[in-house]
Amino acid sequence: MARFHFVLVFFLCYYCLPFHSSAAISNVPTKLVNDICNQTSNYSFCVESLYSDPRTPDADAYELAYVSFGLAYLNATATQDSIAKLLKNKTASAASLKRLKICKRDYHKAVSALEQAFNDLNSETYFQLAKLAGRAAAAADNCQSSFEGTHDYSPLATMNACLKALSGICVVVSKFFTGSG
Ligand SMILES: *[C@@H]1O[C@H](CO)[C@@H](O)[C@H](O)[C@H]1NC(C)=O
Numbered sequence: 001m002a003r004f005h006f007v008l009v010f011f012l013c014y015y016c017l018p019f020h021s022s023a024a025i026s027n028v029p030t031k032l033v034n035d036i037c038n039q040t041s042n043y044s045f046c047v048e049s050l051y052s053d054p055r056t057p058d059a060d061a062y063e064l065a066y067v068s069f070g071l072a073y074l075n076a077t078a079t080q081d082s083i084a085k086l087l088k089n090k091t092a093s094a095a096s097l098k099r100l101k102i103c104k105r106d107y108h109k110a111v112s113a114l115e116q117a118f119n120d121l122n123s124e125t126y127f128q129l130a131k132l133a134g135r136a137a138a139a140a141d142n143c144q145s146s147f148e149g150t151h152d153y154s155p156l157a158t159m160n161a162c163l164k165a166l167s168g169i170c171v172v173v174s175k176f177f178t179g180s181g
């Protein structure tokens, strides 16, 4: 499915940049996107990410929730695939494999939380969305911190930063359309 295409692109695209960033930059963000992205940690990353989805120019907050949770979900599942590949490395040290296993668990949690967010959106149950997005961000943090204080460069550093930033967008969007933003 589309997921395999994603994985392929993932390995070609080292930096955490949206696929269609040239199209994204030429768009003037809608007021809603502007208001949402102004509350995230990185305004331009937020605008570029949201505009990598063709629905964004006409999206209301509810649709932007689908867009942002979709981006986070695809990022998280692609990283799961990367972790699975890294775990197959026969020459990796035991310590490095141990950290990767921590990350594998973290990403399993992140993907589960994001799947639940989709179920919630589909069933119009909104009160847990921000919490679920926060869980995905925490998972990325936990994976990243398992590499800190070691000389082992985290092969997942960029991916962790991506998931954290995308989950941050989800948190803001969730607050927007549940009226608590
Ligand atoms: C991760 O997120 C960024 C920003 O939206 C996106 O451009 C990038 O392609 C994503 N990577 C994967 C593997 O989903």
Ligand SMILES: *[C@@H]1O[C@H](CO)[C@@H](O)[C@H](O)[C@H]1NC(C)=O
Pocket: 034, 035, 038
């Ligand atoms: C972003 O928000 C701040 C206050 O939170 C406001 O002063 C500023 O004008 C906003 N910027 C944009 C581009 O909306």
Ligand SMILES: *[C@@H]1O[C@H](CO)[C@@H](O)[C@H](O)[C@H]1NC(C)=O
Pocket: 016, 017, 042, 043, 044, 045, 046, 048
């Ligand atoms: C914000 O995101 C852009 C990509 O959209 C990236 O080039 C930039 O370095 C990021 N800024 C910070 C402070 O992370």
Ligand SMILES: *[C@@H]1O[C@H](CO)[C@@H](O)[C@H](O)[C@H]1NC(C)=O
Pocket: 086, 089, 090, 091, 092, 093, 096
């Ligand atoms: C496997 O692990 C070794 C030792 O850490 C590393 O040098 C090598 O680049 C890794 N190979 C892959 C494909 O990640």
